[in-house]
Amino acid sequence: MKLKSRILALGASALMALSAPVFAEDWAPDGPLTIQIGFGAGGSTDTMGRVLGKVMKDNTGWNVVVENKPGGGGVAMFTGLSQMPPNRNIVGMGVSIPVLVQLVNRGDQLPFDVDSFDYLGTVAKAELALVASKDAPFDNLEEMVAHAKEQGTLAVATMAPPQVLVMKQTEAKTGASFNLVTADGGAEVMKLILGGQVLAGFGSGEQYPYLESGDMKVIAGANQSRLSYAPDVKTFTESGVPAYVDPVFFLAMTGGTDPEAIKAISAAIDEAITAPEFVEIVRNAVKGDPINMGVEGTKQMMVDGLANAKVLFGK
Amino acid sequence: MVSADRISGIFFLLLGLAMYFVVNPAHIEAVEGGSLNPKTVPDIISLILALCGGLLVLKPTTHQVANLQNILRTAGYSLLLVAGLFAMSRFGFEYVAPLLAFAIMWFIGERRPFWLAFGAVGMPALIWFLVTQALGRALP
Amino acid sequence: MVDFATILAGFGDAFTPFNLMFVLFGVLLGQFVGAVPGIGPIMAMAIAIPFTFGLDPLPAIAFLVGVNKGGLVGGAVPAILMNTPGTPDAAATALDGHPLAKQGKPLKATKMALFSSVTGDLFSDIVLITVSAPLAIMALKMGPIEVVALMIFAFSILAGLIGNSLIKGIIAAALGLLVASVGQDPEHYTPRLIFGYWDLFDGLPLPSVAIGMLAISEILRRMSLAHGNVKSGIITDGSQKPEDRRVSWAEYWACRYTMLRGATIGTILGALPGIGSTAAAFMSYAMTKAGSKDPTSFGKGNLQGIAASESANSAVVGANLIPLLTLGIPGSVGAALIISAFMIHGMQPGPLLFEQQGRLVYGLFGAMLMANFVNLWVGQLGLRFWTKVVSAPESIIFSAALLLCIVGVSMATSGLFGVAIMLIFAIVGYLMSTFGYSLVIFIIAFFLGPRFEKSIAQSLALxxxxxxxxxxxxxxxxxxxxxxxxFFWFLRKNAQAEALEKKS
Known part of the structure; x- marks a missing residue:
């Protein structure tokens, strides 16, 4: 399977190379181009960002430096970015949802909003799924709700605020009651499910090996559309709970950056995400292919995302 | 002579009370529902701190603070580091590090030209080379 | 589960001169970078990963394994030679290692650390290779409720380190827990005590607090003592006896139970994600001290103390791979970095890893075993180098160490902000030790605090x-x-030790 995907990716990148417009190399950073990752070393954003930086460096010959600026799911990094004068050749890489959540809940405490940045593009979308152990006595959201009502309550592991809200929304719509156990990231959710301490929990990629081995099953998709790897499973929205979360990995620069720089850097990102080694790392991390929404599309994604987050948080 | 424990005990008593009554209410958000309120654990710890501070004032050990002169010297070195850090945020590591290293060595009492030069020029240059050239990372 | 031919093929892949070269290279880098003040073993890993991008999976992983294991040995060096541990788990090593070095036996102290570190590491590697699957299942059964109980047990063992005042010990622990509560709360994800600094949302940066408290505060104290009187960091006159420069077989063998206990504690805690090597090192140290016939000799250069700490904290790192390989769950920052490196090289840790990539996994095990022996060999040479380095004048050692800590912490955190926090904790640490509060208890409470509160929240929800x-x-x-x-046993032991001290 890996070989096949590799060949496909190679073919795709060859096609792109042929069809892509040859952009004029008239802009280059004067010094290093820094990619600041809004998370600590070792996570999926960090891994993708480091490979992206390496591929961009190979393709363009620019000195691309990758740094970690963790804190608040990217909020600390974007705060720093928004306070900088433009044209410092610093690119921020983060995930849309954590930033949008803080903008909705604590916008008055933050020195930036969605308009503070010039967007460069996206690299991938995370798919969020509610999964359960294979022995759980339910196979979809309706059955899970019924089981929870029968038992009085049911323990579900979450790892971020929007998932808590999705479950609260489920409680509100169905009248079932859940014990929400907050975990430190997807890996701990998996541990709680495998250990039998909770019956179900959210995963954004950590569950794949267990789906493949048959130790777990998907109960519902938490994105706007169905999961690419489980197209038969309904989403929360389809099951009558109007709530979804669409986390996107995106890149942005301080607002007011030289348009030539935006053009060159976004083109370099667009070129890099088709490289086979990048495609492979994205497949390992989010199980999907790289997605670039482009300069305009990324901005639109953030604006729409903010509106959706406001609905989700009831603001 | 006053035991050093009385001083630190009063400090922790006041710190605990200040955290409990002033800082925690102002800097921890109030939430509804859930199992563990964000304020619960910091509040309990603040009270333990205040209680133990109070007990220490009443029942101090015989601990004495060694040497006031040394504490003042440490304060001097700390100020030097704070100033160096501030300068670094303004002018960058490359310019500040040699001066900072020289100042530290001079205050410790180093007067031999070879070691002074090695510490103030050689070490910063070596660090610069390792970080920017060998590792490709940025200096502060 | 994995057939014998795959195992043999995996080991066969590993034991080639080509891979040995990468292991050697990794160990050299790890031992060197791990020993530099302010940089330490985790930074060594983070630095090394980009270098592996262009390599094949096995040499790349062999290299990283080398860095990881070399970093462990290197991490003990500044703790012993300068009393400036770069990571909190090495702080336990410093308790006896530094006094021994100050007595003019730096080589003996560092060699004991090397031998016990490799022993503990080898023990946990063998456990990993032979019985990782059942251990991983056992670890899964430790849910939040059991973890809370385990943490309470870990805290109770700290009573063995409290010293002469219970109240001051509790204050140090409470302060550590209070500082640990900075950052988002474990259940509602609200920013807590961050005072508008979003950089603190994920909590105070661990390297800043650890290096500030343990290393910089010690350097500040020593600089004030060295004032106007420049001498070497460690004085070893050339006339010292050969037995002070090495660890004899009898001395090593005398520590066998200590190392076995340390390695067992380290392996068990390492298999449980999130507890960490700091707790393991101090639990092993406290148990060894309390179980000793001569507890007053601890803290004054007892080889048993070094063996206890190093065997335990090294065993954690091998055992951390148990949940990582079998379940895909990283137990520490270092383990998370290893997962990221695996993913870059197309290895997906999890339940199918042994089936799908058994040959690569056994190649990894082969590399780990090689790395242990290379560590031993490189260590013998490296330690001589470092003991030479610290015989330079203190003036240059302190100024260079300060610069390196500034650069290292700024690389490991987000720039000068992390360095400023390091400085604040250096001053806090200096004041605490001046007023007789235990830094070690503070640091352990600080490291265990977030996990403790999270587990309580999870248990309450469940x-x-x-x-x-x-x-x-x-x-x-x-x-x-x-x-x-x-708890009560340790308190009684403390009282007895104090009484003994007074008598003598």
């Missing part, structure tokens, strides 16, 4: 707020009973 449900878990009950017993 039990609907009724913690008496804990009594339904036999493991939790056993651990809680043990905690009560060990």
């Amino acid at each position: 039990t609907n707020g009724d913690l008496t449900q804990m009594l339904k878990s036999p493991v939790a009950v056993a651990l809680l009973l043990l905690s009560v017993v060990s």
Whole structure:
């Protein structure tokens, strides 16, 4: 399977190379181009960002430096970015949802909003799924709700605020009651499910090996559309709970950056995400292919995302 | 002579009370529902701190603070580091590090030209080379 | 599960001169970078990963394994030679290692650390290779409730390190827990005590607090003592006896039970994600001290103390791979970096790893075994180098160490902000030790605090707020009973030790 995907990716990148417009190399950073990752070393954003930086460096010959600026799911990094004068050749890489959540809940405490940045593009979308152990006595959201009502309550592991809200929304719509156990990231959710301490929990990629081995099953998709790897499973929205979360990995620069720089850097990102080694790392991390929404599309994604987050948080 | 424990005990008593009554209410958000309120654990710890501070004032050990002169010297070195850090945020590591290293060595009492030069020029240059050239990372 | 031919093929892949070269290269880099003040073993890994991008999986992983294991040995060096541990787990090594070095036996102290580190590491590697699957299942059964009980047990063992004042020990622990509560709360994800600094949302950066408290505060103290009187960091006159420069077989063998206990503690805690090597090192140290016939000799250069700490903290790192390989769950920052490196090289840790990539996994095991022996060999040479380095004048050692800590912490955190926090904690640490509070207890509480609160929140959610449900878990009950017993036992031991001290 890996070989096949590799060949496909190679073919795709060859096609792109042929069809892509040859952009004029008239802009280059004067010094290093820094990619600041809004998370600590070792996570999926960090891994993708480091490979992206390496591929961009190979393709363009620019000195691309990758740094970690963790804190608040990217909020600390974007705060720093928004306070900088433009044209410092610093690119921020983060995930849309954590930033949008803080903008909705604590916008008055933050020195930036969605308009503070010039967007460069996206690299991938995370798919969020509610999964359960294979022995759980339910196979979809309706059955899970019924089981929870029968038992009085049911323990579900979450790892971020929007998932808590999705479950609260489920409680509100169905009248079932859940014990929400907050975990430190997807890996701990998996541990709680495998250990039998909770019956179900959210995963954004950590569950794949267990789906493949048959130790777990998907109960519902938490994105706007169905999961690419489980197209038969309904989403929360389809099951009558109007709530979804669409986390996107995106890149942005301080607002007011030289348009030539935006053009060159976004083109370099667009070129890099088709490289086979990048495609492979994205497949390992989010199980999907790289997605670039482009300069305009990324901005639109953030604006729409903010509106959706406001609905989700009831603001 | 006053035991050093009385001083630190009063400090922790006041710190605990200040955290409990002033800082925690102002800097921890109030939430509804859930199992563990964000304020619960910091509040309990603040009270333990205040209680133990109070007990220490009443029942101090015989601990004495060694040497006031040394504490003042440490304060001097700390100020030097704070100033160096501030300068670094303004002018960058490359310019500040040699001066900072020289100042530290001079205050410790180093007067031999070879070691002074090695510490103030050689070490910063070596660090610069390792970080920017060998590792490709940025200096502060 | 994996057939014998795959195992042999995996080991066969590993044991080639080409891979040995990468292991050697990794160990060299790890030992060197791990020993530099302010940089340490985790930074060594983070630095090394980009270098592996262009390599094949096995040499790349062999290289990283080398860095990881070399970093462990390197991490003990500044703790012993300068009393400036770069990571909190090495702080336990410094307790006896530094006094021994100050007595003019730096080589003996560092060699004991090297031997016990490799012993503990080898022990946990063998456990990993042979029985990782059942251990991983056991670790899964440790749910939030059991983890709370285990943490209480760990805290009770800290009583063995408290020293002469229970009240001051509790203050140090409470302060550590209070500082640990900075950052988002474990259940509602609200920013807590961050005072508008979003950089603190994920908590105070660990390297800043650890290096500030343990290394910089010590350098500040020593600089004020060295004032106007420049001498070497460690004085070894050339006339010292050969037995002071090495560890004899008898001395090593005398520590066998200590190392076995340390390696067992380290392996068990390492298999449970999130507890960490700091707790393991100090638990092993406290147990060894309390079980010794001569507890007053600890803290004055007892080889048993070095062996206890190093065997335990090194065993954690090998055992951390148990949940990582079998379940895909990283147990520490270092383990998370290893997962990221695996993913870059197309290895997906999890339940199918052994089936799908058994040959690569056994190649990894082969590399780990090689790395242990290379570590031993490189260590013998490297330690001589470092003991030479610290015989330079203190003036240059302190100024260079300060610069390196500034650069290292700014690389490991987000720039000068992390360095400023390091400086604040250096001053706090200096004041605490001046007023007689234990930095070690503070640091352990700080490192265990977030996990402790999170586990409490999870347990409350699972039990609907009724913690008496804990009594339904036999493991939790056993651990809680043990905690009560060990707390009072350690306090009594402390009192006895103090009485002995007064008499002599």
